[in-house]
Amino acid sequence: MSRIEKLQSKLQKMYIDAFLVTRGVNIEYLTGFSLPDGDGLLLVTQEQAVLITDQRYEIALKEFESTEVIGLMTGDYYGSLNELCQKLEITVLGFEKSISYQVYDLLDEIMTADLVPFKGTVERMRQIKSQDEIKNLRQSATLMSQGYEYVLSFIHAGMTERAVANRLDFWMKEHGATRSSFPTIVASGSNAAKPHATSSDKIISDGDIVILDFGYYVNGYTADMTRTFAIGPIDPELQDVYEIVNEARQQVIDHATSGIHGDQLDQFGRSLIEEAGYGDEFNHGMGHGIGLSVHELPATYGPATHDVKLQTNEVITVEPGIYIPELGGVRIEDDIVISHGKAEIITPASADLMIID
Structure with missing residues (x-):
């Protein structure tokens, strides 16, 4: 049909x-x-x-x-x-x-x-994706993971956030993306404490933590990925925060399966962040649907989304974050395909903390 x-x-x-x-x-x-x-x-x-x-x-x-x-x-x-x-x-x-x-x-x-x-x-x-749609989303997510590796290959202290975003944009389009699905976020240092910062003329400095959040269309479908990395050694608290966020991300992915409610899935990651004392510093939902648009149903899933029930072949993001004013923040975002069993991660980029010397 x-x-x-x-x-x-x-x-x-x-x-x-x-x-x-x-x-x-x-x-x-x-x-x-x-x-x-x-x-x-x-x-x-x-x-x-x-x-x-x-x-x-x-x-x-x-x-x-x-x-x-x-x-x-x-x-x-x-x-x-x-x-x-x-x-x-x-x-x-x-x-x-x-x-x-x-x-x-x-x-x-x-x-x-x-x-x-x-x-x-x-x-x-x-909301429910066909196999062709999932294939297109995989291609977008794979290209974006390669784009992340490209950013790691050239970024250095002294560059502006906007310069990094512009170089990534050119590379993505040169390698098969048609356009971005939202303005790329490159947020460094104290800017990383803003969940939805914009790429600015701020100069990236040694000791900065950097959040890179971007999405690009391939064959009409857009993935949505965030990685956080460091320019040289960073504050020890941010290193601890990174491990907490990464574990929260993994816990959500491990429990993401068809039939689970949004608030239940959210709790697997949010509870870890709250137990670590950073509940107030995680101030957004755990994720959302993606596809032809960067925000699709479910529009969000978090503590209040009792009516969200995940279904097989939905593709959603998992993006916990902790944001500490003046110090910086960490967000790690993957895209996953829901099934009756273990969810498939389609963003292959490493989620380990990368430190750029």
Whole structure:
């Protein structure tokens, strides 16, 4: 069964005649056709799928091989949508709740069909990965692990954080990545105490600990990896913190299996950090889903995520961290594939503390 057919099979249970997809990433997931947000719509009925876009995509649609998707060229996406719904006698139209109020206001004004919002319909479909999707995520994670080794080969005291991020970006794209999935984080010294620092003009110094957090697309899918390393000898407390974080990471991975709840899995790592006296210094979730986007369902799993239950072939991150103001921080992040047995780590880069002389 194709992805569009899976969505069509849900319509009756959703009590709607058709479903409107507006998020570009969801349109790509369902059809394989790449369309940025705002450049078109996908209407899925029980019998067909119609991609509504404009003349800019005419050639691309002619080259697009699909037996399921019909292209409709128009300069008025929503006006044409309403006309199509009337023609197809669609009286109840589901739509993605993530649309802007501006778009909803327009739909509410012009549509003759009743409008029903749905949250996460396609996102839940994306949550479970096919073998091809997992293969693409493995390739992304492998290339990123190689990129990490590249950073270790050239980084030295005296470089700025931004210079390191820029060199990594060039290398990743030269070796097969299409683009980053978020701005690369290179956080050194006291900046490493900020969980979501940005790469800055700060000069990396001897004795700094450095957090490198990055994600890159390969074949449309992005891994997400973090490694922490040192430029020369670092404060002994940070060495101890590194071992605590690394053990927490491993404990979560060792217990990650299909059927476990998010809060339960989180506790295997968080409890170690709390017992070591750093509970207040770990101030984010343990991880999240990845795939076509760098943040997918589950959006997060942590102490309060009782309703998250991991399933086979989900791909999630494991990223415990400890952040000590003024001193620095440590975060180590791997990507894993959930199964009924032991989880597969797809980020092969070493998690040992690397010290750059």
